Amino acid sequence: MKIQFNHKRGLFMSVLLACALLIVLMGHTAASAAGSETYKNLKLFNEVLNMVEKNYVEEVDPKVVIHGAIQGMIKSLDPHSTFMTAEQYKDLQTDTKGSFSGLGIVITMQDEVVTVVAPIEDKPAFIAGVKAGDKIIEIDGETTKNFTIMDAVHKLRGEKGTKVTITVTRKGEDKSIPFDIIRDTIEIKSVKHKVYQGDIGYIRISNFQETTTDELGAALTEIGAGEVSLKGLVLDLRNNPGGLLGQAVEVSDAFLKSGVIVSSMGRTKSSRRVSEARDDGTEPESPIVILINGGTASAAEIVSGALHDNKRAILLGTKTFGKGSVQTIVPLKDGSALKLTIAKYYTPDGESIQAKGIAPDIFVEYVQPAAEAKDKPKQIREKDLDGHIEGEKEEGIDEKEVDEKAGREMADLKKDNQLKNAIDLLRSWDVFKKM
Numbered sequence: 001m002k003i004q005f006n007h008k009r010g011l012f013m014s015v016l017l018a019c020a021l022l023i024v025l026m027g028h029t030a031a032s033a034a035g036s037e038t039y040k041n042l043k044l045f046n047e048v049l050n051m052v053e054k055n056y057v058e059e060v061d062p063k064v065v066i067h068g069a070i071q072g073m074i075k076s077l078d079p080h081s082t083f084m085t086a087e088q089y090k091d092l093q094t095d096t097k098g099s100f101s102g103l104g105i106v107i108t109m110q111d112e113v114v115t116v117v118a119p120i121e122d123k124p125a126f127i128a129g130v131k132a133g134d135k136i137i138e139i140d141g142e143t144t145k146n147f148t149i150m151d152a153v154h155k156l157r158g159e160k161g162t163k164v165t166i167t168v169t170r171k172g173e174d175k176s177i178p179f180d181i182i183r184d185t186i187e188i189k190s191v192k193h194k195v196y197q198g199d200i201g202y203i204r205i206s207n208f209q210e211t212t213t214d215e216l217g218a219a220l221t222e223i224g225a226g227e228v229s230l231k232g233l234v235l236d237l238r239n240n241p242g243g244l245l246g247q248a249v250e251v252s253d254a255f256l257k258s259g260v261i262v263s264s265m266g267r268t269k270s271s272r273r274v275s276e277a278r279d280d281g282t283e284p285e286s287p288i289v290i291l292i293n294g295g296t297a298s299a300a301e302i303v304s305g306a307l308h309d310n311k312r313a314i315l316l317g318t319k320t321f322g323k324g325s326v327q328t329i330v331p332l333k334d335g336s337a338l339k340l341t342i343a344k345y346y347t348p349d350g351e352s353i354q355a356k357g358i359a360p361d362i363f364v365e366y367v368q369p370a371a372e373a374k375d376k377p378k379q380i381r382e383k384d385l386d387g388h389i390e391g392e393k394e395e396g397i398d399e400k401e402v403d404e405k406a407g408r409e410m411a412d413l414k415k416d417n418q419l420k421n422a423i424d425l426l427r428s429w430d431v432f433k434k435m
Helices: 002-055 062-075 086-095 124-128 149-156 212-223 245-253 299-309 399-415 417-434
Strands: 082-084 099-102 105-110 113-119 135-139 163-169 177-182 184-187 191-196 200-205 232-236 260-266 273-276 288-292 313-317 325-331 337-346
Touching: 002 062, 062 082, 082 086, 082 149, 086 149, 086 337, 105 149, 113 124, 124 177, 135 149, 149 163, 191 212, 191 399, 200 212, 200 417, 212 245, 232 417, 245 260, 245 299, 260 299, 288 299, 288 417, 299 313, 313 417, 399 417
Parallel strands: 200 232, 232 288, 288 313
Antiparallel strands: 082 337, 099 184, 105 113, 113 135, 135 163, 163 177, 191 200, 260 273, 260 337, 325 337
C-alpha cells in the first residue's frame, strides 16, 4: 500500500508540474504575442512620425506632434481619461484648492461634446443662465469639436474681469444659445447650512474639495446635529459634480457608524480597495433625506449610495448622473500629467452605477416656480384686526423676528418643491413616530 501510495503521489506531482509548465508557457506565449503586437504598432508609429518630420509641408515641433499623438491615444479610452500639458495640470491642481478664476462651471465630455454637468451656485455661469446638460459647441467663436476636457477648461479659465462667450445647444431649444460671461474669482465654500422650522437641519454640499470634511464638521456642530432636538436632516447633493474621492469617503463616514462605504475594482491590485465606516461617536442620530438629481455625479453619488445602502438615508429627487469610475493622476517628468481611469466603483450593495445612475426612493421632479402675482392679497390674521385682544407673549421671544424668519423660510420652500417635500417627509416621520 505504501509503494502504491507513493507511485500515485509521484504521478500526481508529475501531472501538476506539467500543468504548471503549460500555464507558464501559455502565459509567456500570450505575453509574447501581446508584446509583438505592441512592437509592430510602435514601429508603425515611428514610421509615420519620421514621414511627418521629413515630408510635411512645414517644419513641425516634435513635442507638439507627440503630445497630440498621446492625447489621441488617451481620448480613445473614455471621456474621463486625459493627457494634460504642464499648464493644464496646474489648472487641475487649483480645482481642489477651492479658488480659481473662471466661470464657475463643471464640465465633462458626453458623446465627444463638451457638456455642462452643473453650474456652481451663485457664480457667473449660474447667474448667466447656463444649465446642467447644456452642450458647449463654441468658446469665443472657436468650435469645441475635437477638444479634450482640458482644452475646454483652459479656454474657459482666464483673468478676473475678462469676458468669454460660450455658445450652447440645449434640449428642447431649436436654436443655439450664446452667453457672454465675465470671469470672476471662484472661491468655493463647498458647504452651506441652515435650520428650517426650528428643528430640521439643512446642509448643502456643492462639491468635494480639500476642505469639505472640515466644513461639514463645523456645519453639523453649528446646526446641533448631535442634539436630540434636531428632528431630521436634509443633505442636498443636487448639481454636485463630485471631486475628491477621499473627501467623499470621509463625508460618508461622518454619518455612518459602520458598514462599507464604497469599493473599487480594477485590473491592478492597488486599484482594488474597500473603504469602511468607523464609529467615532459623533455621527448624527436624526433621520436623513438626501436630495439628488441629474447633476449629482461621481463623489456625490458615492455619498448617496453609501448612506442609502447602509439604510441611513432616503433619496428624494431624480436619477443621478451615473459616473461610476475612478481616476488617478500620474505626474510625468516634463511637468505634464496623465489622468487615467483605473477602476470602477461599487456601492455597498455591490451595484455599479456606471452609465446607470442611482434612482431615488421617492421620485420628485423639480418644478420651476411660477411668478407670484404682484396684486396677491395679503393674508389677514387675528393680530391684524383693529382693537384685537393681545395674546400672551413668551419671554425673550421677538414675534416680529420670528414672523420674518418664517416668511423667509416659506419663500425658500415655495421656490424649491424638492426641498419642501424633503422637509415634509422628515416632519411626518417625527409625527408618525409619536403615534
